[in-house]
Amino acid sequence: MAENSALRDGREFYFTSQDFDRVRKLIYAHAGISLSDSKQELVYSRLSRRLRATGIRTFSEYLALLESDNAAEWEAFTNSLTTNLTSFFREPHHFPVLADHLRSINNKHAITLWCSAASTGEEPYTMAMTVIDALGRDAAKVSILATDLDTKVLETAKEGVYPLERVSKLDPELIKRFFFRGTGPQSGFVRVRPELRDMITFRQINLLHSDWQIRTPLDVIFCRNVMIYFDKQTQLDILKKFVPLLSSDGLLFAGHSESFHQADEYFKLRGKTIYELSPKYKLKRKNEESR
Ligand SMILES: C[S@@+](CC[C@H](N)C(=O)[O-])C[C@H]1O[C@@H](n2cnc3c(N)ncnc32)[C@H](O)[C@@H]1O
Incomplete structure (x- = not known):
């Protein structure tokens, strides 16, 4: 049902709420980053790039790759989910x-x-x-x-x-x-x-x-x-x-x-x-x- 709705949305990849929960658990355990429900779209768009790069067709397959402890993909996964906004003399006081x-x-x-x-x-x-x-x-x-x-x-x-x-x-x-x-x-x-x-x-x-x-x-x-x-x-x-x-x-x-x-x-x-x-x-x- 959820997978069908992912397809109906015209998305390139299946992305279910269970996939999102798995991503959340993995990044929390690895980096301490807590992703709120509102980050579902952001996660989809950032990790879609990893699916394209690895040639994997579904999020569940991609997450299985991570769970098999693929070190290089862990690095790319983590880099994809961090937010890096910064500037010179930010908060100048x-x-x-x-x-x-x-x-x-x-x-x-x-x-x-x-x-x-x-x-x-x-x-x-x-x-x-x-x-x-x-x-x-x-x-x-x-x-x-x-x-x-x-x-x-x-x-x-x-x-x-x-x-x-x-x-x-x-x-x-x-x-x-x-x-x-x-x-x-x-x-x-x-x-x-x-x-x-x-x-x-x-x-x-x-x-x-x-x-x-x-x-x-x-x-x-x-x-x-x-x-x-x-x-x-x-x-x-x-x-x-x-x-x-x-x-x-x-x-x-x-x-x-x-x-x-x-x-x-x-x-x-x-x-x-x-x-x-x-x-x-x-x-x-x-x-x-x-x-
Ligand atoms: C929004 S930037 C802040 C940059 C800078 N400190 C500033 O205030 O402009 C947050 C940074 O924290 C890093 N970060 C996130 N989780 C981290 C962790 N568990 N350990 C170390 N750095 C982490 C991210 O990669 C990102 O570059």
Whole structure:
């Protein structure tokens, strides 16, 4: 019955509500992403491309392929279902706070920042511009780890090449300072300058996994506009894992619609969508640091 209705809708592939439920379960278990009922059409359109690419004719056959643990298809499936919207200087109020924080901890120790949902790279490159602006020569002592689950966006991020429109709203002086303008076949594109690129290490990390293998302590964690895809329990599990990684005076930056009341025991709001460790965990981290 459901399959007939899929055909009646003039769709290219059978896509039943049972197929949608299977997709939901798989992506939730693998990436923590919770898909609401309203995402059925989006899932159909994104995964149809995978059916075409693999030559598979039905969703149930495609899902069986995934369930047989086909690693390459798992990567493509995951990349298809992530939402990667981002921009340079998105939520700009965060960057002056980051700059002040960097100045306040400069010369105390080597500085490490983590951008945990880096997408196509605009966010970590904005962090790097802020570092250079705030610290000048001392920026050489800073390292940024930029990670994402999606391997395709990480390739774009590593490349650091963007269509001109992506930077069109930035101050022309800033563009001149931090980007090369493409010429010839590269005209219409900009490339980030090596001083930004060299500050950043790009790596795949699934926030859902238990062992991220990150060198600590971290001075700053950017975790913006990714928690909205997770349910509250998954958010809390991730936030708890941030605690032992952050330095006692570290900051956590969240996205504009993300609030972490469920983690009040661990994090305290310090400014608009900016968190620090709660007094209890700040003290705990301080004691650990002095050992
Ligand atoms: C909407 S983008 C946000 C990009 C950037 N942080 C910003 O605010 O502009 C969300 C990113 O989270 C990534 N993501 C989704 N689930 C993830 C997971 N389980 N682990 C790590 N990254 C994940 C997606 O691949 C996507 O690039």
